[in-house]
Amino acid sequence: MLTATPSGIGRFKILGQLGSGGTGTVYEAHDRTSGARVAIKVLREPTAAALSQFKGEFRALSEITHPGVVRFIELFEDDGRFYLTMELVEGQDFCEYVRSDSGGRPDDVRLRDGLRQLCGGLAFFFS
Numbered sequence: 001m002l003t004a005t006p007s008g009i010g011r012f013k014i015l016g017q018l019g020s021g022g023t024g025t026v027y028e029a030h031d032r033t034s035g036a037r038v039a040i041k042v043l044r045e046p047t048a049a050a051l052s053q054f055k056g057e058f059r060a061l062s063e064i065t066h067p068g069v070v071r072f073i074e075l076f077e078d079d080g081r082f083y084l085t086m087e088l089v090e091g092q093d094f095c096e097y098v099r100s101d102s103g104g105r106p107d108d109v110r111l112r113d114g115l116r117q118l119c120g121g122l123a124f125f126f127s
Helices: 048-062 094-098 108-126
Strands: 012-020 024-031 037-043 072-078 081-087
Touching (some): 048 081
Antiparallel strands (some): 012 024, 024 037, 072 081
16 A cells, blocks of 8 residues: 655656545656656555556546546556556646635636536547
């Protein structure tokens, strides 16, 4: 189980943690080979079921090209740990984006725009 921020994974230098979910933790990283900043997801526990789900996630999303869906780049293993890299998207989470500056209430224009983008990305999977 990964308990601390990895100092580096082969050609990647970890810059900081971006988030964590059910199967892993996502970090911002610098790819020393390409010079690009990427997001790198580390599989938390490499059980057979978790690894199958991790690989399935990568396979399902690696061929998708859509402006509303993050681009998956690479799936790899290093020293018994499993990783996937993806496009690093700068910005805010949805709730931060749609809130206005006054009282934290949603801004109608930003809310409509955000929902349009969100639905566009979701609709891509169902068309």
